[in-house]
Amino acid sequence: MTNEIKPYIKHSRQTRIRKSHLKRSPAENGAVSGPSRNHHTVKNNQPDARKTALFILNILDKGNNTLDSVLEASSDKTDLLSKKDRSLLNALVYGVIRWRGRLDYIIGHFSNTPLTRINPKALNIIRLGLFQIIYLSRIPVSAAVNTSVELTKSSAAPWVVGFVNAILRNAAKNFQKVPFPDSKKDPVSTIAAQSSFPKWLIKRWLHRYGPKETALLCDAVNVIPPITIRTNTLKTTRENLLNSLKKEVEKIVYTTYSPDGISFFNPMSSIPDIKSFKDGWFVVQDEAAKLVTLLLDARPGDTVLDACAGLGGKTGHIAQIMKNQGTIFAIDKDEGKLSRLVSGMKRLGFSIITPLTCDLEKPLDIKRFKLFDRILLDAPCSGMGVIRRNPDIKWTTSKKNLNYYKEKQLLFLKNLACLVKPSGILVYAVCSSEPEENEEVVKKFLSRHSEFEIKNISGLISYSHTSVVSENRYLKTLPHKNNMDGFFAVCFQKKPF
DSSP states (O other), rough: OOOOOOOOOSSSSSOOOOOTSSSSOOOHTTTOOOOOOOGGSSOOOOOOOOHHHHHHHHHHSSSSOHHHHHHHHHHHHHHTHHHHHHHHHHHHHHHHHHHHHHHHHHHHHHSSSGGGSHHHHHHHHHHHHHHHHOOOTSSSSHHHHHHHHHHHHHOOOHHHHHHHHHHHHHHHHHHHGGOOOOOOOHHHHHHHHTTTTHHHHHHHHHHHOOHHHHHHHHHHHHHHOOOOEEETTTTOOOHHHHHHHHHTTTEEEEOOOOOOOOEEESSOOGGGGGGHHTOEEEEOHHHHHHHHHHOOOOOOTTTTETTOTTTTTTHHHHHTTTTOSEEEEEOOOOOOHHHHHHHHHHHHHSEEEEEEEEEEOSOOOOOGSOEEEEEEOOOOOOOGGTTTTTTTTTHHHHHHHHHHHHHHHHHHHHHTTTEEEEEEEEEEEEEEOOOOGGGGHHHHEEEEETTTOOOOOOOSOOOGGGGGBBBBSSSSSSSHHHHHHOOOOEEEEEOOO
16 A cells, blocks of 8 residues: 555644553643633534544545545645644544544443444544543543534434433543453453454454454554655665754654664644655655565666556655666556656656556556566555554455455456566565465465465565564564554565576
């Protein structure tokens, strides 16, 4: 999955909930400041963070839209908010989605009406109010309750207003006393409720990782990740970039695994407004995504195909590694994405990239393409490895989706395999750690394509960090082990004639 530059509201401060998940961490206490008096009453004729958050949550409930796409489509509302209110909006939207499972468990404890019978809009209002009560300590409980009641008045009957008011006031006094399932009798329900994940996913993780590691994984996924960027080494050095950003961000550090990565929190302005970004010194990209590109081992003068290029995060990295020498074809079926890719490559100063509209679900016209030294398939996937950045994924993905993506990934690999030169490289990557999209795809592909074998990738990643390379020569990263997104990648090499 290509790392896009998210709207500024996504980069405002939030942090994890530690230990009991009921205590507020110091950083989160400072996430948003207390409301001014006009926050106590929701006014329909002016921008309001809570009203906008409710609008976004309601749109998401209708399905078929990702949170990123809803935020982008709602920019006419979010852009009118002050910086302070954008920060509050960010805390509310991402916080409610991230902790929805836990919030719903607590709501269910205090409600005589089953959650499935509560009006969805009213339920979202209760979630918003309860999230503020539990996690945002600088917002008075009275403000959290009163603003929620006012939101309800604008769209519901008086008895619904009373219901929302009663639930929130009761929860405000007693939420810490809510009993959770017994971990010994029902570990799946316990972790699902406390850490806010769907039961089907917790059941899978417990089977694969065990209770201790599953808990660590859930905690890591619930942490708000830093903004991670990649230095454009054709224009500057990592050291120069870090020094240029020091006064504009907080907690800036070099990444551990990637040789050109930097991570930080809380930029003072939106990413597109930062001078070094405008000058093409960096792109936003998670550290795991940078490691995937290294597996290509692309060299100056190579002919490379970036399949499913999207917005070009990995495309630009390939060009950077090739020192802007050679040829890269970036293909995607979305012309809009390719248009933005071209704009991004211009900012970065890369001139060896040719965009092509192409649908990999259909057999490729081999005559249209040359054979390639290197092909990268950053395949469409469930996105289960990037939940910490996109918390809506855990509520929209199901076990059925995994097999759907598996079949699509195998189809794409089949359609690309014939374009690899003898001794050439085909890298398969997904931002998912689920077996259906990882080992099962590899096994099935190799059983159908004996002309390929798995290449040893240890030498392509710094020897001191080989923990990200499995015994089976896969690249595997996990948030709780490597402090980066969950990625899987394998390097297939075509056998010589």
